[in-house]
Amino acid sequence: MVFKVAEKFVSINGEGTKAGQPAVFIRLAGCNLRCSYCDTMWANSFDAPHEKMTEEEIAGYVRSTGIKNVTLTGGEPLLADNVQTLLDALSETGAEVEIETNGSTDISVCDSISPRPTVTMDYKLPSSGMESHMLLSNFSLLQSTDTVKFVAGSDDDLERALEIIKHYDITNRCRVFFSPVFGKIEPAKIVDFILKNKLNGVNFQLQLHKFIWDPDKRGV
Template sequence: MFKVVEMFESINGEGYKAGQLAYFVRFQGCNMNCVYCDTKWANKKDAPYQLMSAQDIVSKVNEAHIKNVTLTGGEPMLQEEIEELIRLLYENGHEVEIETNGSIDISSYDHCDYRPSFTLDYKCPDSGMEKFVDVMNYDHIQEKDTIKFVCSSRIDLKKAYEIIEKYALNKKAHVYLSPVFGKIDPQEMVAFMLEKNMNDVNLQLQMHKFIWDPEERGV
């Protein structure tokens, strides 16, 4: 059974499918506590949730007639039956993306017939959670995956550049830099990208925070 705190239809606000329709399933609980997290409410153990089976979730998703499904949180990889849910979604014709904080091993999906696309965060220094990132995951990422660096300062940008270069991430997957909303000027990020000749790296703003109120849920 899954602890689901919300399900909703919207558009992908981030990643290589940004702007496309997506159905979001948000789970309760996370093993990190990032300074800038905008879903802290869902991470708490007392966050209200609905217990749902994999089939319950798939049935609800099917009603929306939306192809893209994003499993998010909290941290969706903490859900014990997540592989079963992914399989059922795949068998029902959905394309599944998992938004994960990058601390949990993804290698078990290497040869999976229903492998989802992963959006893995690298937690930069200002997050306070960098020590928990599992860089071994970069041996298992594929072309359809995304590595995301959420940055709030030049210190974060420097670390993002260092990690991208060290693991040649822009040769393996989609790579995005995203500003912490209201903490760093995107112009500064563009200037840094030009300074470092960061080819094949994308700057991305959180689209949904410009369409709706930044504090609004369910969008």
């Protein structure tokens, strides 16, 4: 199989449960959403600049790095044809595989992979402009090792995230992270909201890579 790799690089995880740890990133071209705050818009077109690589070539690159955490991202990686083949190949490297998905596509494909990749799934809040695309059935597929990520840019976003957490009992299903849309909301406002609502099990995070490097820098 051939995959459109928009970017591949080694850096640290900027967010999530392994924030600060070394990771190999494989970014596939193409996304079905157009979030207002997207920081990888250049990779969202299915004909975005890319190199064509087979699953064996991608797995070989991962092995060559000597890094044990692998993040498959995009775009929206679950839209790639035969993505299960790629996930199988990455799993066979012995690496710990994480897939970052935008919340609009079925995550059940991960269940047939052994060992199963961890899923970091966005829930797109109102300011993204994409909330109507969320596939709510994904909440029933989440496992305790998975993560739901809420990227908030306004007070309305925070209130909506609270509604979703309560309605789907997410903190008892998996890990939950809140982070700010960079430059759109004060981080302290999110922390205050978490404390005010006694959101046990919710983690606050900043995107580390945007503070270490230029926020618009690629390959980090």
